[in-house]
Amino acid sequence: MNSIVLAVVGVAMMILGYLLYSKFVARRIYKLQDSFVTPAHELGDGVDYVPTNKYVLWGHHFTSVAGAAPIVGPAIAVIWGWVPAFLWVTLGTVFFAGVHDLGALWASNRHQGKSIGSLSGKYIGHRGRNLFLVVIFLVLLMVNAAFAVVISNLLVGTPTSVIPTWGAIVVALLIGQAVYRYRWNLAVVSVVGVVALYALILLGDRFPVVLPETVLGLPANAFWIVVLFVYAGIASVLPVWMLLQPRDYINGLQLFIALGILYGAVLISAPTVVAPAFNESVPAGTPSIVPLLFVTIACGAISGFHGIVASGTSSKQLDKETDARFVGYFGAVGEGLLALGAIIATTAGFRTIADWEAVYSAFGQGGVAAFVQGGASVVNSGLGIPPSLSATILATMAVLFAATTMDTGIRLQRFVVQEAGHIMGVTIGKVVATLIVLAVAMGLTFSAGADGSGGMLIWPLFGTSNQLLAGLTLSMIAVILLRKGRPVLPVLVPLVFLLVMSVYALIVQLGQFWAAENWFLLVLDVIILIAAVWVIFESAIAMSQARKNPPELDEEPLPSTAGRDRSL
Known part of the structure; x- marks a missing residue:
């Protein structure tokens, strides 16, 4: 199979999904209204509620959701063959992810920017809300701890990515000031910012930063982990326009260019996919493709x-x-394109099937390292970019994706802590809430030793918990749609599929943890499973009641939307 076929068919499916299916969903299901006054205008505070240019906001949203997971998941899942991974990424992006992401954004926008966890209290009851918040907190904890470990390992393993990774923060701060304080033209700022980032990549490739084995008494990777958490904590309390938005926006542009380089190299070099379409000789110990494929590839589908x-x-x-x-x-769609790129890099970036099998010798192998290795090979053969620089570009892309997700993850987990405090009648300030989040995340990360390996301790449950959360979010959206008398089938299909697969996967993992005598993960799995079944039960009751009650009237747009400043 020529990799060009995968690239062209996959990209075409996703673009058509955006042009056609998303328009149908936006108009007929969610009925988006230009006249509705958004929370950014109604509750604008210059810190969290800030009206934002849609391209800048897309950059923030895309890079926040597209962490290391859309690389890691597909890069592991191709062990079952490239066809299942390709189909799940493309069809999942068009019919599942787009509906879910747009729906969550719409539902929150219609309720003053409240989180899905908060909305669960209104639509499925307080018990369901509390359990929902538990699942959300655990997912965010997994993301923050694991991504800190992934980023630190990349910084140590690819020292050429250190300068562009940290230099991007300075570029973002300057962009934030240029756009929001001095009102410079966004297009000009964008070009200058991208040029600055790629200049940093060239500089990093020329001057790699290699830390000594120990820094301040900590191993090199542990030192980077501490620095990452301190940075993310500071970033989480700053106004979004100052660092979070511009960092995510400029990273989004740079990352899309990096994807363009990867896809361009595929079109020029046309590498052959050496991995099997369906792998019938998976290594011993590899779990069944169903349901594990659908939780191994989460982000990206x-x-x-x-x-x-x-x-x-x-x-x-x-x-x-x-x-x-x-x-x-x-x-x-942007994240789906990244996942598709990861599939191509890890199936066509090797010379022979023997080279591929050497990397995929056991389930869980591959990941970011396979993506960087395979992708660098494709870029080098297609565009002639030296292997070291190719690896630097792709490693920096992976680091920046993961880092922007971690930035947002710490801020979101802080919101959950503050929300939990509100439920208990306690007001928790954002600084105190952030310190609580950092203490818990760093405590988990270093719980197994100074090397930070504890950050991956509960990661085996991320895929199932994450997909379960997607199903629960879709159930919330379905309840809202039913109460409004709207069509609900485009939401119900992915909802049922995800809940079945995620609960099935949790049960399968119970057996695996029991056999391995991993009592900690076994207990955590049981807690998540109980919370999931409870919330599903509450959601089913809420949906049944919503069908019986008269449809709610749509919210009336607030008067006078004229004169809103949309220049940001």
Whole structure:
């Protein structure tokens, strides 16, 4: 199989999904209204609620949701063959992820920017809300701890990515000032910012930063982990326009260019896919493709984390409700393109099937390293970019994706802590809430030793928990649609599929943890499973009641939407 076929067919399916299916969903299901006054205008505070240009907001949303997971998941899942991974990524993006992400953004926007967890209290009851918040907190904890480990390992393993990774923060701060304080032209700022980022990549490739084995008494990777958490904590309390938005926006442009380089190299070199279409000789110990494929590839097909971002930060920055289609659905398409690129890099980036099998010798192998290795080979053969620089570009792309997700993840987990405090009648300030989040995340990360390996301790449950969260978010959206008397089938199909697969996967993993005598993950799995079944039960009751009650009237747009400043 020529990789060009995968690239052209996959990209065409996703673009057509955005042009056709997303328009149908936006108009007929969610009925987006340009006249609806968004929370960014109604509750604007210059910190979290900030009306934002849709392209800038898309950059924030896309890079926040597209962390390392859309690379790691597909790069592992191709062990079952490239056909199942390809079909799940393309069809999942068009019919599952886009509907989910746009729906979460719309639902939050219609409820003053409240998170999906908060909305669950209104639509499925307080018990369901509390359990929903538990699942959200655990997913965010997994993301923040694991991504800190992934980023630190990349910084140590690819020292040429250190300068562009940290230099991007300085570029973002300057862009934030240029756009919001001095009102410079966005196009000019964008070009200058991208040029600056790629200059940093060239500089990093020329001057790699290699830390000594220990820094301040910590191993090199542990030192990077501490620095990452300190940075993410500071970033989470700054106004979104100052760092989070511009960092995500300029990273989004740079990352899309990097994807363009990868796809361009595929079109020029036309590498052959050496991996099997369906792998009938999987290594011993590889779990069954069903249901594990659908939870191994989460981000890139559909991910519950997207709903947290959409309802946690992105909904608070919508300038117009109709922007939600571009930000939410096209954000999912962007991540699908990244996942597709990961599939191509890890199946066509090797010379022979023997080389591929050497990497995929056991389930769980591959991941970011296989993506960087395979992708660098494709870029080198297609565009003639030296292998070292090719690896630097792709490693920097992976680091920046993961880092922007971690930035947003810490902020979102802070919101969950503050919300939990509100439920208990305690007011928790954002600084105190952030310190609580950092303490828990760093405690988990270093719980197994100074090397930070504890950050991956509960990661085996991420895929199932994340997909479960996506199903629960879709159930919330379905309840809202039913109460409004709207068509619900485009939401119900992915809802049922995800809940079945995620609960099935949790049960399968129970057996695996029991056999491995991993009692910690076994207990955590049981807790998540109980919470899931409970919330599903509450959601089913809410949907049944919604069908019986008269449809609610749509919210009337607030008067006088004229004169809103849309220049940001």
